[in-house]
Each structure stands twice: as structure tokens, then as C-alpha cells.
Amino acid sequence: MSLLEAVLDPITPTTIVDVAKSWNVVLAGTLLIVIFLSSVIFLRQRSRLLPQGWNEFIHNYKFPAESQPNWSQHYGSQAAGDDEIRSKPSGIYNPNQPQFIHSYCPATGQYLGRVPASTKEDIDTAVQRCQVAQDAWKKTSFEERKVVLRLLLEFLKKNQDQIVRIACRDSGKTMVDAALGEIMVTLEKLAWTLKHGEHALRPSSRAGPANLLIRYKTAEVVYEPLGVVLAIVSWNYPLHNILNPIIASIFTGNSIVVKCSESVVWSSRYFVEMVQSCIAKCGHSPDLVTLVCPWPSDADYLTAHPGISQATFIGSKPVAHKVLTAAALALTPVTVELGGKDAAIVLDEHLPSWRQCDGIASVLMRGSFQSAGQNCIGIERIICEPNAYDGLVKVLTERVPQLRLGSSLDDDDDKNIDVGAMVNDSRFDELERLIVDAVTRGASLVCGGQRYNHPEYPLGSYFQPTLLVDVTPEMEIAKSELFAPVMVLMKAENAEDAIRIANLAKFGLGGAVFGKRGSAATEKVVRDMKTGNIAVNDFATFYVCQLPFGGVNESGYGKFGGEEGLRGLCLAKSVCRDRFPGISTSIPAVVDYPLQNMTKAWKFVRAMNAAAYAASVKEFAISLGQLLRNMM
Numbered sequence: 122m123s124l125l126e127a128v129l130d131p132i133t134p135t136t137i138v139d140v141a142k143s144w145n146v147v148l149a150g151t152l153l154i155v156i157f158l159s160s161v162i163f164l165r166q167r168s169r170l171l172p173q174g175w176n177e178f179i180h181n182y183k184f185p186a187e188s189q190p191n192w193s194q195h196y197g198s199q200a201a202g203d204d205e206i207r208s209k210p211s212g213i214y215n216p217n218q219p220q221f222i223h224s225y226c227p228a229t230g231q232y233l234g235r236v237p238a239s240t241k242e243d244i245d246t247a248v249q250r251c252q253v254a255q256d257a258w259k260k261t262s263f264e265e266r267k268v269v270l271r272l273l274l275e276f277l278k279k280n281q282d283q284i285v286r287i288a289c290r291d292s293g294k295t296m297v298d299a300a301l302g303e304i305m306v307t308l309e310k311l312a313w314t315l316k317h318g319e320h321a322l323r324p325s326s327r328a329g330p331a332n333l334l335i336r337y338k339t340a341e342v343v344y345e346p347l348g349v350v351l352a353i354v355s356w357n358y359p360l361h362n363i364l365n366p367i368i369a370s371i372f373t374g375n376s377i378v379v380k381c382s383e384s385v386v387w388s389s390r391y392f393v394e395m396v397q398s399c400i401a402k403c404g405h406s407p408d409l410v411t412l413v414c415p416w417p418s419d420a421d422y423l424t425a426h427p428g429i430s431q432a433t434f435i436g437s438k439p440v441a442h443k444v445l446t447a448a449a450l451a452l453t454p455v456t457v458e459l460g461g462k463d464a465a466i467v468l469d470e471h472l473p474s475w476r477q478c479d480g481i482a483s484v485l486m487r488g489s490f491q492s493a494g495q496n497c498i499g500i501e502r503i504i505c506e507p508n509a510y511d512g513l514v515k516v517l518t519e520r521v522p523q524l525r526l527g528s529s530l531d532d533d534d535d536k537n538i539d540v541g542a543m544v545n546d547s548r549f550d551e552l553e554r555l556i557v558d559a560v561t562r563g564a565s566l567v568c569g570g571q572r573y574n575h576p577e578y579p580l581g582s583y584f585q586p587t588l589l590v591d592v593t594p595e596m597e598i599a600k601s602e603l604f605a606p607v608m609v610l611m612k613a614e615n616a617e618d619a620i621r622i623a624n625l626a627k628f629g630l631g632g633a634v635f636g637k638r639g640s641a642a643t644e645k646v647v648r649d650m651k652t653g654n655i656a657v658n659d660f661a662t663f664y665v666c667q668l669p670f671g672g673v674n675e676s677g678y679g680k681f682g683g684e685e686g687l688r689g690l691c692l693a694k695s696v697c698r699d700r701f702p703g704i705s706t707s708i709p710a711v712v713d714y715p716l717q718n719m720t721k722a723w724k725f726v727r728a729m730n731a732a733a734y735a736a737s738v739k740e741f742a743i744s745l746g747q748l749l750r751n752m753m
Contacts, residue, residue: 171271172403179272179279182398185391187226187233188286191531213383214416222414224387227293228528228542230580233387239413241422247378248428250408251349255376258409259346263319265403266372272399273368274311277304284395286530288360291388293542293582294492295529302492303360306665310361310368313667314687318372321684322691332733333741337704344691346374347430351423351453353444355435356382356544357495357604363392366433367410369681371400373690375430376409380423384544386414421447429453431690433681435497441677456679456689458671460602461630462501463488464623465660466646467513468616468636469506478509478516481635485513485608488633488660490524490586493543494606498631498654498661501603502592503610504619509635510612514590521608522568524586528578539586540606546572546582552605556587559598565591569607594622602628616642624651630672633660653680711752725751 172178186192213223224233239247277284285299294302322344329340352366363379370377381389389412397407415423424432424447433456434444441457448455465485472478488500505513527538549572556570569587587607592599598609613619616636623632632652636643647655653672654663664670669680680686699705711718711725728747735741 170268171275172268175272175275175402178398178402179276182276182280182395184280184283185287187231187387188283188290188530190286192231192290219416222383222386222416224291225580226290226528227544227582228289229531229578233290236386236390236414238383239415239419241415241419244378244413244415244419244423244426247411247413248349248426251376251378251411252428254406254408255346255348255374258371258376258405259374261374261405263322263372265405266374267315267319269371269400269403269405270311270315270368272403273364273396274308274315276395276399277308277311284360284392287388287391288358289528289530289541291385292356292359292492292544293528294495295538295541297529298492298541299360302358302496307361307364307368309665310365310667314368314372317667317684318687321687322373324696333735334729334733335706337700339698339700341696341698343694343696344373344688345694347690347692348375349378349428349430350375350690351378351380351426351429351432353380353420353424353432353434353436354382355497356384357492357497359385359388360392362435363389364396366681367396369687369690371409373687375690377411378423378429379410379412380420381412381414383414383416389414420444424448424453425450427451432456433679434458438675456671456681457677458497458630458679458681459675459677460604460628461497461499461672461676462600462602462626462628463498463631463633463652464502464504464626464650465500465633465635466613466616466619466623466650467503467505467509468619468634468642468646469508470637470640470642471635471658472509472512478512482513482516482520484660486517486520486524489608490540490606493540493584495543495604496661498664499604500633500660501607501609502599502623502626503608504613504622505610506613506615506619510610514610517588517608517610518567518590521586521588526573526575526583526585528581532577542578542582543584543605544582548605549582549584552584552603552607555598555601555603556589556607559589559592559596562596563591563593564589564596564598594625600626616645620646620649624649627675628672629653629674630676631655631661631663633657652676709752721751 215223220238221235222238223235225231226233281300281304285296285304288299288303289296325342327340327342329338330336350370354362363381367377367379379393393410393412396410400409401407413423421443424444429451431454432448434441435458438459441459445455465488467481472481485500485503491499524539525537526540529538529541532538553571556566560566567588567590569585571585573583573585575581575583584605589607590610592609592611599611611622613622629652631654632650633656634643634646635658643657647657651673653676654668654670656662667683669685670682671677671680681689712722716722725748728744728751732741732744732748735744
């Protein structure tokens with residue numbers, strides 16, 4: 122029945138139903154049209170906020186051949202054309218060529234090339250170029266800065282395949298892991314900054330003085346760029362770890378020197394060039410962002426450089442001591458993000474039946490095995506109440522052994538790869554030792570536990586996905602940061618005991634609790650777990666949500682990310698003004714220099730303080746009278 126026929130027919134219950142259905146169709150169609158037209162208008166407006174020719178720039182950008190699937194370069198010294206170059210991925214330093222950093226693919230061992238190590242002269246040049254570029258950049262508006270971030274966002278979104286391949290080729294991770302840990306979080310950082318960054322950096326109006334006598338003053342804080350900032354970033358997320366501080370520095374009006382890890386200098390170079398090209402396309406100096414990668418012997422020169430206004434360090438505790446010692450020479454403030462031993466506490470109330478374990482097992486496996494476990498906020502300890510423990514052991518014992526190792530860039534399209542390579546094999550001996558020690562002390566090794574000699578990639582750095590159960594707090598593996606594809610399960614008597622176990626670690630970066638939403642037990646874990654960040658019924662989403670990120674204890678101090686992260690890259694300048702025209706501070710004659718009568722001056726000041734902070738009308742009136750008498 123058509124809508125017109127329904128209206129003309131005699132009204133019956135069937136007619137009413139048909140009319141309602143017809144109107145629903147009309148309303149739904151209208152809503153779809155409105156959404157479509159709004160989307161078209163939005164996309165056109167966004168296009169006008171990007172530089173001319175942006176689409177062609179994005180689609181015609183040239184990426185390195187090495188990042189292509191099944192890249193056919195040979196292994197080791199043949200690829201390098203130099204007999205002195207080692208054929209193992211761990212050989213980034215060659216004593217016969219100390220001026221170069223040699224790069225290898227961790228998944229295959231293929232030689233990617235060599236990059237000149239930055240010298241002290243290179244560091245001076247990088248800082249100087251940043252200073253010159255920042256002098257002009259600090260005068261730009263937020264809208265001008267947003268154009269650069271919009272172009273970066275579109276660039277990443279439309280070139281995901283190519284960018285992910287670069288990250289995978291240099292880090293060994295899978296494309297799926299890179300899409301989640303590199304692309305998605307970076308797009309979120311860009312989108313959040315575009316939407317909320319300006320609000321975070323607007324002048325902040327404050328309450329002003331509590332003193333009743335000087336309430337004619339206003340108070341605010343304004344946020345101004347610091348100058349040249351430094352980011353010393355780790356290798357585990359070569360794209361995101363570089364772009365995260367770049368995005369914040371660009372938006373806050375700073376320039377930035379990025380010091381990448383020698384382990385991923387090959388990809389870092391391309392990622393910084395990519396950002397520089399986007400900046401130049403928007404009409405600004407590409408020197409806003411510079412990359413340096415000195416050997417450790419010259420790293421202190423960078424950290425202590427007088428041209429650096431603020432630094433962020435992501436890495437290990439031993440290196441942090443050296444960074445902070447060097448930074449202290451120039452009194453450079455440093456935000457420090459170090460290791461983690463994140464615990465996920467699983468309460469019985471979250472899993473009333475072991476048959477419901479599959480969903481949480483998926484989250485825990487992603488938290489433990491993503492990027493081969495090389496994640497500072499990866500789940501390193503799963504601490505369960507008894508019923509949850511039994512259920513998870515049963516499910517994970519079946520699922521973890523099914524994980525497959527390989528190179529998602531080079532394996533056949535129909536071959537599924539779950540876990541990629543580790544960045545190198547330097548910690549394999551220690552990992553195997555910790556696992557053997559745990560088994561000796563009573564833990565049960567369900568699967569894995571040792572390095573993996575891949576039949577197709579004999580020079581790849583692979584470690585078997587490992588599941589250890591019956592781990593106890595006194596075992597060394599429960600205390601040491603693993604940074605590897607090793608899942609550790611521990612049983613707790615109850616929620617209180619689980620919190621106790623979680624807090625035994627010397628780290629405190631992230632954590633998780635799985636329980637009923639809003640329950641007393643869940644909220645107790647949130648409240649009592651000693652960590653800088655915690656996710657409820659999820660894994661690491663506090664980072665995606667752009668909350669201030671940082672830890673406690675040996676996980677470091679200070680915060681980056683979110684509003685606090687943006688403001689941390691600014692000089693918080695306090696500004697005090699007169700609230701009304703013609704009313705401003707004047708010095709009464711009784712306390713003007715030189716003092717004419719010390720006794721009167723003292724009584725005046727005493728009465729002024731009493732009146733300013735009076736607790737009652739009577740006290741105010743008496744104090745005001747004393748103040749006026751002593752003004753004469």
C-alpha cells in the first residue's frame with residue numbers, strides 16, 4: 122500500500138500500521154539524504170583547509186623499494202657490496218666503519234643499507250636549523266598549524282600500506298600489529314589534537330587572589346612555545362614513537378629534534394622525511410623537524426645541548442640515568458618514560474563460567490603478543506582469582522600454541538602470520554634463562570620458551586610465543602621486564618591478594634582490571650593498583666584516549682599525551698591584570714619608602730592582613746577601622 126492510498130482509505134488498525142511503516146521509510150530516507158549532503162559539505166570544507174594540490178602530493182609520494190612485499194635484495198655482505206658488513210641483524214655497529222649505522226630487517230636478516238651516524242657537528246647544525254625555523258613558526262596561528270596536521274592525517278590514512286611496510290621492514294612486526302600500534306594510534310593523536318588541542322592551549326582564567334582588598338586583580342595562565350624540544354624515542358614503534366612528539370611540538374609552536382634508536386634509523390629517516398615534505402607542502406620550513414642518530418658516545422652532547430628547552434626520554438632505566446645526568450648540566454627538564462611490568466587482574470565476577478573465557482583471552486593475547494610483546498604497556502602478568510585462573514589456563518593452553526611466526530611482508534598472501542620477529546636477538550639468552558629458572562622453581566611451560574630458527578628466514582630474530590602458568594611472585598620472571606612474546610599467568614586468592622601481587626613489581630606504568638562494571642571489587646583494584654594508567658575491562662585504551670601518559674616508581678615520571686602533554690611543551694606564563702579601568706595598585710604613604718613612622722607602618726600592615734582574610738563581618742570592620750586610622 123502506498124502512502125497516498127493509506128491516507129485515503131478508511132482508517133483501520135492495519136491502515137495505521139501501514140502509514141507508520143511508510144512514514145518510517147520516508148524519515149529514514151530523508152535522514153540518509155541529510156547525512157549524505159552533510160558529509161559532502163564537510164569533505165568539501167575539509168579540502169579547502171588543505172594546501173592546494175594536496176591530493177596529488179599524497180598519491181604521488183615516493184616510498185623506498187625495500188618496503189615492498191617480497192623485496193628481492195640478497196642477504197648480508199652481498200647486498201651491501203662490502204665484505205666488512207656482517208650478515209647478522211645484530212651487527213649494526215662495524216668497528217671498521219664506525220661512521221655508519223648498518224640496518225637489517227629483523228624478520229629476514231636482509232641488509233637495508235647504512236646511515237651516517239650523527240656527529241657533534243651534525244647535532245649543532247640540527248639544533249640551529251630548528252631554532253631558525255621555530256622563530257617563524259611560533260608566530261603562526263592554530264589554524265595554520267592545523268593545516269599541517271590535517272595533511273599529515275590524510276597522508277597517513279591514504280598511504281597506510283606503504284607506511285606500515287616501512288615500519289615492518291625495520292622492526293620485524295606484522296602488518297596487522299603495525300596498523301594497530303603505529304597507524305591507528307597516530308591517526309587518533311592527530312584527530313584528537315585537531316579537535317581538542319586548541320582548547321587545551323587557550324589562556325586559562327584563574328580564580329585570582331583570595332585577599333578581599335586586592336580582588337580588583339584578574340589572573341590567567343597563557344601557554345607559549347618553549348623553543349626547540351628534544352624527543353629521545355625507543356625502537357619498538359618506529360612510526361608512532363616519532364610522530365607522537367612531532368605532532369605535539371608542531372601544534373604547540375615548537376620545533377623538534379628527534380633522536381631515534383640505532384635499531385630503526387632506516388625507517389626513522391623515511392618517516393621524518395615524510396613529515397618534512399608535508400610541512401614544506403604547507404609552505405613552512407621543513408627544518409621544524411630534524412632527525413639525529415649519534416652513537417651512545419655522542420648522545421650526552423645532544424642531551425646537554427644548551428639549545429634544547431625540554432626533553433622527553435623513552436627507554437630503559439640505565440640509559441635514563443645517563444640522559445638525566447647530561448640534561449642536568451644545562452638544567453633541561455626531562456619527562457621520563459621507562460619500563461613496565463603491567464599486570465592484568467582478572468576477577469572471578471568477570472568470568473562466571475570458563476566458557477566465557479574466549480573473549481577476554483583474545484584481549485589478553487593481543488596485550489601479550491602484539492609486536493612480539495615489545496610493548497611498554499603490554500600485559501606482562503595476568504593475575505587471576507581462582508575460578509578465572511582455571512578457565513583462562515584451559516582456553517589459553519589451547520589457543521597460544523596455535524600462533525604462527527613469520528614475516529607478513531614476505532610470506533605468501535594465503536599464509537597467515539600472527540607474531541613477527543623481535544628487533545634483534547640480543548636478549549634471547551636472558552629470556553631463555555628466566556623461563557628455565559621459572560620452570561625449575563615450579564612454573565609449568567605450556568608452549569614456547571626458546572628462540573625459533575625459522576626455516577625460511579634463518580637470519581630472522583624470532584622467539585617462540587610462550588605460555589607459562591603457575592608462576593609465583595618470588596620467581597625472577599614475575600619481577601623482570603621481559604619485552605618479549607611471553608605470557609605469564611599467576612593465581613591469587615582473592616582481589617586483595619591480586620592487588621598485592623600486582624604492586625610487588627618495581628614498575629608502575631600501566632595495568633588493567635577485568636570485573637563487573639562499577640563493582641566494589643573492580644573499583645578497589647582501580648583505586649589501589651600503583652600505576653600511572655589503568656584500563657577497565659580492556660587493554661591499554663588509556664593511551665588511545667589521549668589521557669596524560671606516564672608512570673610511577675621505576676617506570677619514570679612526568680606525563681606526555683593529552684592536555685597535560687601539550688601544556689608540558691609550553692611555558693606556562695602567569696599574567697595578572699587590573700579588573701577595572703582606573704583602579705590599580707598604589708602604595709599608601711604610611712608604607713612608602715622611606716618609612717616615616719615604623720610603628721604606624723607596622724600597625725597598618727597588621728590591620729591590612731587581618732581585614733584581607735577576615736573570618737567575619739565584625740573582624741573585617743574592626744580591622745578596616747584600624748587600617749584607616751593608621752593611614753593618617
